[in-house]
Amino acid sequence: MKKGRILFIAGLLSLLLNCNFQDEQRIRLAKRPVEAIMRDRVKTIQLKADEKKKVAIFDLRNDTHQSDLEWLRQGLAEMLALSLAQSRQLNLIASRNVINAVASLDLPSAYELNSLQLQSVAQTLGADVLIAGRYFFQQDSLRIELKVHDGLSGEIASSHHGSSPDLNIRNIFKMVDPITHQIREHVEDRSKSSTPKEYHLADVSTSSLDAYKYYTSGIRFEDSFYLTDALNAFEKAISIDSTFASAYYRLARLHLMLKDESAAQPLIQKAMRFSERTSERERLPIQAMDAMMRGEKYNAVQYYNRYIELYPEDDNGHYQLGIYYFSVVFNFGKAIEFLETTVSLNPDHKLAYNTLAYAYAYIGELDHAYNALEKYISLAANEPNPYDSFGEILQRNGRINEAIDKYRLALKKNPLFYPSKIHLANAYLDLGKMNKARHILLPMLQNDSDVYLKINALTMLALTEIYAENIEKAKLYIHQAMSLQDQPYYLLSVLLALEPESEDYKRQFLEIIQNEKxxxxxxxxxxxxxxxxxxxxxxxxxxxxxxxxxxxxxxxxxxxxxxxxxxxxxxxxxxxxxxxxxxxxxxxxxxxxxxxxxxxxxxxxxxxxxxxxxxxxxxxxxxxxxxxxxxxxxxxxxxxxxxxxxxxxxxxxxxxxxxxxxxxxxxxxxxxxxxxxxx
Structure with missing residues (x-):
C-alpha cells in the first residue's frame, strides 16, 4: 500500500478519534472583538438579572447523627433549589459558588453563622437572600428547619420548618414543597405578572430516595469530569426509577460527550416521554437535545435561546449553547461568545474554562487558551482533567514532550483516568514510539466493564498498526471495535479505505444505508x-x-x-x-x-x-x-x-x-x- 494512502487512512481514523484537527489548526481565523461582544451581552443579561432577587442556598447541616444520611446535606439543598427555580422572579446562585464562597471566607457551617458573617457571604455572592438550615430526627420523623436571611443585614427575615413521617422520598418532597411556597410568598413581589404553571417536586422528580441519591452523586461526578462514574450513577438512578426524566437527560448528555449517539438516542426519547410532568426550566434543555439528536439543529438552537430568554442569568444555559456550538457544529467563534458569557456570569464555572481553552486553541489564540487552562487548574487543582486538557492543546501545537508531562501529571492525580491514557498513547504515536503506545493500550483491552475505554483503545491500536503498515492487524482491531458499536459506519468506512475492492465491506455499507432508508x-x-x-x-x-x-x-x-x-x-x-x-x-x-x-x-x-x-x-x-x-x-x-x-x-x-x-x-x-x- 502506498505511503500516501496509508497517511490518508490514518487521517480518517484520527478524525474518528477526535484527536487531530490539523486542517482547523492551519486556518487562523481573523480576530473577533470577543471582549466587546461579551461586555455588551453580559451588561444586557445583568440588567435583566437585576430585576430578580439572587438567592443562595447553603448545604444543610446533618443533625441526624447518621452518616448514611450525609448526602441529604446537598440533596435537600438541591430539592429546595429545584422548587424555587420555577420562579421567574428568583435567580438561584449555583451551589458550587455558594460552597466556594463559604470556603474562601474560612467559615463554619452556614447554620451557625452570625449576621456579620452572613453579610460577608452575601456581599461575596451578591446575594439578596440567604437560606440556611438543618435536618434531624424528632420522634422518628425527619424534620427540616430553615432560616431565610436578608442579604443586606444578615438578619433572619423568616423561619420555616416541616416534617416527613419517614424517609420515603415522596414524603420528603411533600415536606419541601410547602416550605418553598412559603419562602416564595415572603421574597417574591406578588403584584407582578403571574408565574407559569407550578409543579410539585413529587410529580417532577422521582419517587425513590435511592434514585435521587444516585442522581445527586452523578451530578457531582460529572462536575469533576469523572464521566464513567457519573454514567454508573445515573444508570443506577434510572434502574431504580424508570420514569426519572432528568436522569435520562443527564445520561444521554454523557453518552453524547463520549460520542456514542446510538446509546444517547433511546435515552433522550425516554426523557422526552417523561418530561411532560417536568417544569419548563427542566423541559427546555431536554427538548433542545431531542431536536439536536434528530438533526433539527435550527429547532435545537431555538429551544436553547428560549431558555436563555426566560433565565438569562443562568450561566448553565449559556454554557449549554457554548457546548452546542463547540462540539456539535464546531463554530468556535460562536462557542467562545457563549462560553465567555458563562464565565463572566460565573467565574468559577470550571468546565466552561475547559471548553473555552479548546475553542481558543482551534482558532489559533493560544495565549487565551493557556489562560483559560490556568484558570481551570486553579479551580480544580486535584482533578486530572485540567492537566489532560492542557496536554491535548500542547500536543495539537507540536509540543509533544510537554504534553506527555501533563498527561503523566493527570494520571498521577488519578491513575484510572482513561482519557489521559489514550492521549498519552497518541502522543507516543506522534513521536513514532509504537511500542510505548502499545504498552499503554493493550492492558486497556482487559477492561470489560467500560465499553468506551475498549473502543478507544482498539481504535488507537488500529491506528498504531496502520502507521506501522501492519494492515491485517489493524483490520482485526477495527473489527473488534465494530462489534462493540451499534452503528459502526465510520469504522466500516476506514475498512473500505483499507480494502476498497472488498465486496463484503461494500455489502455491509449498503445494508447500513438500506436500514436508514x-x-x-x-x-x-x-x-x-x-x-x-x-x-x-x-x-x-x-x-x-x-x-x-x-x-x-x-x-x-x-x-x-x-x-x-x-x-x-x-x-x-x-x-x-x-x-x-x-x-x-x-x-x-x-x-x-x-x-x-x-x-x-x-x-x-x-x-x-x-x-x-x-x-x-x-x-x-x-x-x-x-x-x-x-x-x-x-x-x-x-x-x-x-x-x-x-x-x-x-x-x-x-x-x-x-x-x-x-x-x-x-x-x-x-x-x-x-x-x-x-x-
Missing part, C-alpha cells in the same frame, strides 16, 4: 447520519445512488430549514446533468437561510468541498451552469458567518475561473487572500 419515516430518525453516510459514500465511491435517495427523502419530507438546505447542497454534488444542477441550484438559492451554516457540522462539509471541486469538472463544457453553481454557493458562503465555509467558497469561485479557462483570474483571487498557488 427503512427508518426515515420514524419519529426518532436522526437526519444527521444521512450526511455522514453521503460523505462516506463519496469517499469510498460506494452506495452513491442509494444515499441520493436518502437526500431526496429529506428534501421532500423534512421541515427543518437547515437540514433542507444541507441536503440540497449535497444533492448539488451528486447531480448528474446540467438540467438537474440548474434546478437544484435554483431551489438552493431560493431557500437559503443566511445563518444556516451556523448550525451545520464542518467534518461533513470538509468532505463536501473535497468532492465539490471534482464535481466541477463534468460541468466544464457548460460554462453557464458552472458559473451559476459556483457564484450562488460563494455568495451563500460569504453570508454564512462561518469562516471555514467562506474560505472554501472563495476557493470554489477560483476553481470555477480555472475550469472555464481563466487561470490568471483564479490565481489573482487566491493570492489576493494570501493563499499559495501550488497545484
Amino acid at each position: 427503512n427508518n426515515i419515516n420514524r419519529p426518532d430518525f436522526h437526519s444527521e447520519i444521512v450526511f455522514d453516510l453521503v460523505s462516506a459514500a463519496l469517499i469510498n465511491q460506494v452506495g452513491v445512488a442509494e444515499v441520493r435517495d436518502l437526500l431526496n427523502a429529506i428534501i421532500k419530507f423534512n421541515k427543518d430549514p437547515v437540514l433542507y438546505n444541507v441536503a440540497l447542497a449535497y444533492s448539488l454534488v451528486l447531480g448528474d446533468s446540467d438540467e438537474e444542477l440548474g434546478k437544484l441550484g435554483r431551489r438552493f438559492a431560493e431557500s437559503s437561510l443566511p445563518g444556516v451554516f451556523e448550525y451545520s457540522t464542518p467534518p461533513s462539509w470538509n468532505y463536501y468541498w473535497r468532492f465539490y471541486f471534482s464535481s466541477l469538472k463534468p460541468t466544464n463544457n457548460n460554462h453557464a451552469a458552472l458559473r451559476f453553481l459556483t457564484d450562488g454557493l460563494n455568495d451563500f458562503a460569504q453570508h454564512s458567518g462561518n469562516p471555514y465555509f467562506d474560505v472554501q467558497g472563495l476557493l470554489a469561485s477560483a476553481a470555477a475561473e480555472f475550469y472555464t479557462g481563466d487561470p490568471q483570474i483564479a490565481k489573482d483571487m487566491i493570492t489576493r487572500q494570501g493563499f499559495p498557488c501550488e497545484g
